[in-house]
Amino acid sequence: MKFDAWYTEPQTENLSLSTKLKDILYVGQSEYQEIQVLDTYEFGRVLILENTYQTTERDEFIYHELISHPALFTHGNPKKVLVIGGGDGGSVREVLKHKSVEKIDFVELDGQVVEVAKKFLPTLSCEIDNEKVNTIITDGIKYVAETSEKYDVILVDCPDPVGPAAGLFEKEFYNNLYKCLNDDGIMVQQTESPLLHEKLINKIKGHLKDAGFSTIRPLVCSIPTYPSGFWSFTLASKKNDPLNSDVSEIENKLKDMTTKYYDQDVHKGVFLATPRYLKE
Numbered sequence: 001m002k003f004d005a006w007y008t009e010p011q012t013e014n015l016s017l018s019t020k021l022k023d024i025l026y027v028g029q030s031e032y033q034e035i036q037v038l039d040t041y042e043f044g045r046v047l048i049l050e051n052t053y054q055t056t057e058r059d060e061f062i063y064h065e066l067i068s069h070p071a072l073f074t075h076g077n078p079k080k081v082l083v084i085g086g087g088d089g090g091s092v093r094e095v096l097k098h099k100s101v102e103k104i105d106f107v108e109l110d111g112q113v114v115e116v117a118k119k120f121l122p123t124l125s126c127e128i129d130n131e132k133v134n135t136i137i138t139d140g141i142k143y144v145a146e147t148s149e150k151y152d153v154i155l156v157d158c159p160d161p162v163g164p165a166a167g168l169f170e171k172e173f174y175n176n177l178y179k180c181l182n183d184d185g186i187m188v189q190q191t192e193s194p195l196l197h198e199k200l201i202n203k204i205k206g207h208l209k210d211a212g213f214s215t216i217r218p219l220v221c222s223i224p225t226y227p228s229g230f231w232s233f234t235l236a237s238k239k240n241d242p243l244n245s246d247v248s249e250i251e252n253k254l255k256d257m258t259t260k261y262y263d264q265d266v267h268k269g270v271f272l273a274t275p276r277y278l279k280e
């Protein structure tokens with residue numbers, strides 16, 4: 001099918017991002033949200049939930065490499081990892097690049113997102129059925145409140161803080177993440193735009209500090225399809241600081257690993273090149 005149509009995401013009350021469509025591949029309604037997969041000229045296939053860009057084939061590597069590798073390499077020997085959200089599978093794919101990882105508990109609220117990603121986004125979802133991945137379809141907020149499992153690294157690969165994801169940005173959730181981490185555990189979460197959501201980033205930092213994390217470091221990058229194009233993650237650690245990582249060890253391990261964005265320079269660079277107003 002060929003047509004001249006555009007998809008527009010209203011990103012804030014006063015800002016939108018439009019992309020020209022090649023095709024509409026999927027539109028469906030799950031128990032939790034509207035799910036769309038569009039094929040676009042500029043970004044390839046795009047996953048949209050509730051009218052919000054989640055991930056695109058073209059720029060997903062920036063997001064998925066930065067949510068996973070800085071935390072996993074800072075830990076040094078991660079064996080057991082929890083991924084909360086991330087139904088497209090991109091984070092699971094990156095975590096599995098670490099040979100030390102023995103098990104990933106992949107806790108996603110919406111099983112339909114996982115099924116749609118498996119069908120329409122194979123480059124992201126390709127490792128979801130790996131034998132090390134234990135997919136659990138449930139609410140991540142409830143999961144961390146109730147589980148007695150302990151993890152080396154937890155990735156919170158969540159959407160914006162609305163609807164069922166709102167509680168993934170609240171104090172109680174961070175206290176439970178702290179409880180679910182081993183003594184040298186590390187968590188990392190996507191924490192929205194440093195330009196548009198500075199207050200939220202500071203609120204999260206406060207919650208992480210109150211939860212007991214000794215090192216809290218924001219990192220920033222550019223993700224063209226997210227509001228403002230300027231994005232942040234926040235890493236919180238009980239013991240290791242990414243700025244003290246042995247970069248030659250990282251360089252060595254990367255010889256057996258394919259990454260497109262992350263390398264030994266990016267490891268410290270993303271934290272060091274974070275704007276002054278966020279570090280302070």
Ligand code: SAM
Pocket residue numbers: 049054055056060063064084085086087088090091107108109110113138139140141157158159164165168
């Ligand atoms: N990987 C994406 C990217 O590149 O930006 C991030 C978005 S990922 C698709 C977000 C996922 O979090 C969605 O699939 C959504 O269903 C899931 N989610 C939302 N609230 C959740 C919750 N409370 N517990 C677990 N998963 C949740």
